[in-house]
């Protein structure tokens with residue numbers, strides 16, 4: 001049987017803020033449950049799914065540093081926050097009968113596996129959801145950079161960035177009524193127009209390695225499945 005999926009191996013990046021829902025801090029169980037439902041549906045449809053979760057709902061290094069903390073220590077705290085989010089997502093997916101492995105870029109052996117590329121790919125081939133935690137393992141990077149790096153490392157067919165808006169806009173749609181949504185952009189256009197899709201490190205990593213990215217709205221039910229089936233969802237960014 002031929003698969004209806006256009007993209008088989010997916011890397012999904014979710015910001016920590018996406019997990020906040022209506023809460024001011026931490027994780028909204030309803031939100032994480034809804035995302036886990038969608039990820040579980042992708043696995044059932046035969047997709048291989050890797051996740052990268054941000055940590056901004058708990059700690060962001062830059063914010064802590066602005067308040068006076070040593071930046072490297074602050075980034076370590078940010079990376080720890082991504083591990084906590086990853087464990088919460090692992091739990092939500094396991095409650096839905098999925099097999100999950102959290103693989104961390106910093107060693108926390110009592111809690112999760114280390115990131116080992118070949119092992120990660122094997123997990124994906126076996127239908128396990130792999131959650132890449134602790135970003136790149138290095139301070140001064142973001143989880144968007146970690147997501148683009150891991151997407152390239154595992155040869156993902158598509159990276160998806162799930163946000164709170166419908167795609168990439170010419171201006172902030174919450175502020176500018178004339179803002180228009182782009183259907184398709186190149187990575188160079190993102191850099192030239194200074195569009196705040198991801199940080200420059202992540203954009204260049206995707207551009208130089210020809211990794212397509214689709215920016216979608218996580219609050220739109222079924223958005224992940226439509227994206228994986230090849231639907232014209234949100235904004236597609238390519239080289």
Ligand code: UDP
Nearest residue numbers: 016054055056061075078135136141142143
């Ligand atoms: N972080 C880091 N190195 C990485 C990835 C993340 O030091 O490779 C830290 C950094 O402090 C960052 C925090 O982890 O602020 C949470 O990640 P991010 O801000 O990307 O989360 P998001 O905005 O997606 O919620």
